[in-house]
Amino acid sequence: MQYGTFDDAAREYVITRPDTPRSWSNYLGSTEYGAIITNNAGGYSFYKSAAQGRFLRVRFNNVPVDQPGRTIYLRDAESGDFWSAAWQPVGKPLDEYKSECRHGTAYTVITSEYSGIRSETTYFVPLGHAMEVWRVKLTNTGKTPRRLGAFTYVEYANNWSSVNDLVNLQYSQFIATMGVEDGIIDHGTNVHIPADPDNFENADQGRHSFLALVGAPIAGYDTDRTAFLGPYGTYAKPHILETGRCTNSLAAGDNVCGVLQAEVTLAPGETKEFVVLMGVGRAGAEGKAAAKEFGNPARVEEELAKLKAYWHGRLEGLTATTPDPAFNSMLAMWGPFNCLITYAWSRAASLIYAGERDGLGYRDTVQDMLGVMHAIPSEALKRLELMLTGQLSTGGCMPVVKQFAHRPGHESVPPDTELRSDDGMWLFLTVPAYIKESGDFAFLKKVLPYADKGEASVLGHLRRAIEFNLERCGAHGLPCGLSADWNDCIRLGAKGETVMVAFQLRFALKTYAEICALIGEAGEKAWADAALARFDPLLEASAWDGEWYLRGFGDDGIKYGSAEQKEGRIFLNTQTWAVLSGHATGARAGQAMASVEKHLATDHGVMLCTPPFVETSMKVMRAVLFVPGMKENGSIFTHTQGWAVIAETMLGHGSKAYRYYRASMPAAWNDRAETREIEPYVYCQFTNAPMSPRAGASRVPWLSGSAAWAYVAGTQYVLGIRADWQGLVVDPCIPAAWKGFSATRRFRGKTVKIDVQNPNGVEKGVKSLTLNGEVLPGNVIPADKLKDENAVVVVMG
Numbered sequence: 001m002q003y004g005t006f007d008d009a010a011r012e013y014v015i016t017r018p019d020t021p022r023s024w025s026n027y028l029g030s031t032e033y034g035a036i037i038t039n040n041a042g043g044y045s046f047y048k049s050a051a052q053g054r055f056l057r058v059r060f061n062n063v064p065v066d067q068p069g070r071t072i073y074l075r076d077a078e079s080g081d082f083w084s085a086a087w088q089p090v091g092k093p094l095d096e097y098k099s100e101c102r103h104g105t106a107y108t109v110i111t112s113e114y115s116g117i118r119s120e121t122t123y124f125v126p127l128g129h130a131m132e133v134w135r136v137k138l139t140n141t142g143k144t145p146r147r148l149g150a151f152t153y154v155e156y157a158n159n160w161s162s163v164n165d166l167v168n169l170q171y172s173q174f175i176a177t178m179g180v181e182d183g184i185i186d187h188g189t190n191v192h193i194p195a196d197p198d199n200f201e202n203a204d205q206g207r208h209s210f211l212a213l214v215g216a217p218i219a220g221y222d223t224d225r226t227a228f229l230g231p232y233g234t235y236a237k238p239h240i241l242e243t244g245r246c247t248n249s250l251a252a253g254d255n256v257c258g259v260l261q262a263e264v265t266l267a268p269g270e271t272k273e274f275v276v277l278m279g280v281g282r283a284g285a286e287g288k289a290a291a292k293e294f295g296n297p298a299r300v301e302e303e304l305a306k307l308k309a310y311w312h313g314r315l316e317g318l319t320a321t322t323p324d325p326a327f328n329s330m331l332a333m334w335g336p337f338n339c340l341i342t343y344a345w346s347r348a349a350s351l352i353y354a355g356e357r358d359g360l361g362y363r364d365t366v367q368d369m370l371g372v373m374h375a376i377p378s379e380a381l382k383r384l385e386l387m388l389t390g391q392l393s394t395g396g397c398m399p400v401v402k403q404f405a406h407r408p409g410h411e412s413v414p415p416d417t418e419l420r421s422d423d424g425m426w427l428f429l430t431v432p433a434y435i436k437e438s439g440d441f442a443f444l445k446k447v448l449p450y451a452d453k454g455e456a457s458v459l460g461h462l463r464r465a466i467e468f469n470l471e472r473c474g475a476h477g478l479p480c481g482l483s484a485d486w487n488d489c490i491r492l493g494a495k496g497e498t499v500m501v502a503f504q505l506r507f508a509l510k511t512y513a514e515i516c517a518l519i520g521e522a523g524e525k526a527w528a529d530a531a532l533a534r535f536d537p538l539l540e541a542s543a544w545d546g547e548w549y550l551r552g553f554g555d556d557g558i559k560y561g562s563a564e565q566k567e568g569r570i571f572l573n574t575q576t577w578a579v580l581s582g583h584a585t586g587a588r589a590g591q592a593m594a595s596v597e598k599h600l601a602t603d604h605g606v607m608l609c610t611p612p613f614v615e616t617s618m619k620v621m622r623a624v625l626f627v628p629g630m631k632e633n634g635s636i637f638t639h640t641q642g643w644a645v646i647a648e649t650m651l652g653h654g655s656k657a658y659r660y661y662r663a664s665m666p667a668a669w670n671d672r673a674e675t676r677e678i679e680p681y682v683y684c685q686f687t688n689a690p691m692s693p694r695a696g697a698s699r700v701p702w703l704s705g706s707a708a709w710a711y712v713a714g715t716q717y718v719l720g721i722r723a724d725w726q727g728l729v730v731d732p733c734i735p736a737a738w739k740g741f742s743a744t745r746r747f748r749g750k751t752v753k754i755d756v757q758n759p760n761g762v763e764k765g766v767k768s769l770t771l772n773g774e775v776l777p778g779n780v781i782p783a784d785k786l787k788d789e790n791a792v793v794v795v796m797g
């Protein structure tokens with residue numbers, strides 16, 4: 001079943017049926033002012049942090065999940081009939097009510113047609129502003145004049161701590177104070193204590209937000225939720241919509257809302273527009289200034305155009321057209337947009353991440369940067385530096401770097417048992433990704449503090465990360481798992497060993513040696529080479545199970561991910577990372593990946609492990625906590641799909657790699673959206689595996705490691721366009737049936753247009769590469785040969 005279509009030219013997803021299986025959301029704003037909006041205008045808004053800067057309430061896991069939101073109620077003054085400008089919350093019958101939602105690049109447009117009135121509401125956050133704009137256009141499509149009431153409804157969080165707002169009611173119900181100044185609503189919390197704008201995390205400060213409506217006469221307001229909804233009213237049937245007139249209630253304590261009532265008269269065929277402005281600050285100051293600035297429709301239009309240009313620019317690091325329209329839709333917008341949003345909000349704000357967590361998880365954040373490096377290398381550099389200062393002088397990493405409170409050089413060191421064995425290993429992907437993208441080798445010499453004490457060059461940080469794991473090995477000489485490796489549900493502790501991190505460590509040593517060779521650090525290279533020479537035989541001796549690689553060893557010697565076991569006999573990650581790390585090559589790599597196909601591949605992608613855990617003790621294998629086939633207990637964990645795809649491309653299997661890629665690609669499920677249930681335009685944390693009663697249903701959309709790895713796998717390994725130390729590599733690995741594809745890549749300030757031809761239907765291999773008419777050897781385009789505009793022709797064969 002299909003609920004919408006991709007409009008690639010506009011970079012929008014167009015939802016034509018509002019009754020989607022779940023609320024399908026989009027992100028507005030920036031890390032200064034964030035907002036989540038759904039296809040029915042549900043969602044919430046926050047200043048800097050969904051956890052500590054919440055001022056618009058959503059009641060998580062509500063029915064439906066996105067309410068309350070940003071509602072505009074419309075009411076016919078003659079008949080008293082009322083509806084909402086998005087299908088919900090009023091929910092008129094769909095044979096009388098038509099709607100369309102266009103989710104775009106940080107804006108959403110919702111149109112409706114009901115009873116001869118067309119509405120179009122555009123929601124966005126102007127660049128550089130801590131406020132959102134709702135531009136509302138109303139058109140009378142009928143033959144008689146109409147008198148309408150338009151009512152905004154937002155429900156405020158009483159406390160800017162989202163948890164306090166929803167849970168600590170004995171406090172938060174008694175701290176809100178509402179006011180109205182010049183027709184602008186002022187929502188105040190703790191208003192008798194001073195603001196402390198330089199100390200964002202100080203919860204004890206007075207704060208305000210405003211709500212204004214400009215462009216139509218205001219007939220009244222309500223700020224008391226009970227006055228508006230009525231004690232037994234609902235969002236679908238508010239008391240005031242039945243009476244037709246606001247009561248000008250000024251709430252103090254209890255629950256507070258923002259209702260502004262505007263009167264709009266429309267002649268047949270006439271269109272009128274007004275603008276609603278909601279943002280951070282006082283009604284009398286920031287509210288008034290916003291109303292003055294945005295009272296003019298041309299100004300609103302100009303800001304919207306600026307916003308689109310800004311985001312489209314961010315998406316243009318790479319554009320491509322392939323024979324697969326679904327892949328094209330992901331490449332045109334949703335793949336890179338998903339990466340940029342995940343990079344911005346980490347795991348802090350969605351309809352699932354409900355604002356209880358803040359801060360940047362180490363491993364997630366370092367991986368998220370991989371998906372945006374080609375688009376925003378200088379921004380990503382700042383984040384990378386922050387994360388390097390989250391590394392401890394022991395080489396381990398703070399599990400979470402608190403971006404509002406992080407104090408490099410002064411953090412206390414958590415015990416080893418709270419550290420993750422993999423955290424520092426991700427730096428060996430992201431530091432090279434930055435240098436390859438920018439050519440900035442000097443970064444390796446930049447000195448940055450450790451989180452607790454001392455400092456080192458970036459190269460020194462990398463060495464320390466390797467040493468951390470080399471110094472913490474178990475009985476087989478492999479790294480200890482500590483509180484988790486990539487898998488949060490595998491707790492191998494200070495003695496049990498992780499084969500996944502063993503492969504990552506191998507990758508780290510190889511990469512470190514490569515970097516040192518490039519910058520002439522011969523001694524360091526020799527150190528890494530020697531460690532690698534000792535490490536490979538250890539892996540060979542202990543990690544191979546016969547047909548695939550083990551997952552790890554418990555401190556009691558139990559082998560996880562072994563054919564000897566009844567549950568969790570084979571895991572995906574150690575097969576893919578054996579190949580990615582360069583440890584498994586040739587027949588051995590082929591055998592490991594053949595086992596993946598035989599035991600783990602499904603129509604939705606490759607399962608994390610099988611069979612799922614039911615009886616295994618949870619001491620180490622905490623996946624047993626989950627329903628079989630969900631999350632770490634054997635689901636199709638989307639984050640890991642990219643690694644399977646990359647491994648297959650490294651083996652030259654273009655058709656199989658793309659089969660895996662497409663299986664978990666959201667757009668490929670657009671015409672079967674009822675199976676996946678979530679947004680068909682974004683990645684998710686996992687899809688239920690066949691053994692789950694919810695097989696095929698996907699969960700935790702938007703924010704996960706999946707976005708970055710899917711983007712890296714699709715663009716850098718399927719299309720094969722990736723930055724390298726000295727230039728841009730073009731090394732496609734595609735389905736034999738593809739006759740070619742074209743792409744444009746921005747690289748170190750230059751534009752490179754690439755035309756890939758595959759006349760003989762091969763899956764991998766570059767026969768010739770021509771740059772601006774000059775035939776070059778191999779598949780690397782040297783950076784120093786690039787002009788401002790370049791034409792590259794690659795013939796596969």
Ligand code: IFM
Nearest residue numbers: 363364486487488489632
């Ligand atoms: O790797 C983790 C990630 O850090 C958070 N979500 C789950 C993944 C697998 O456990």
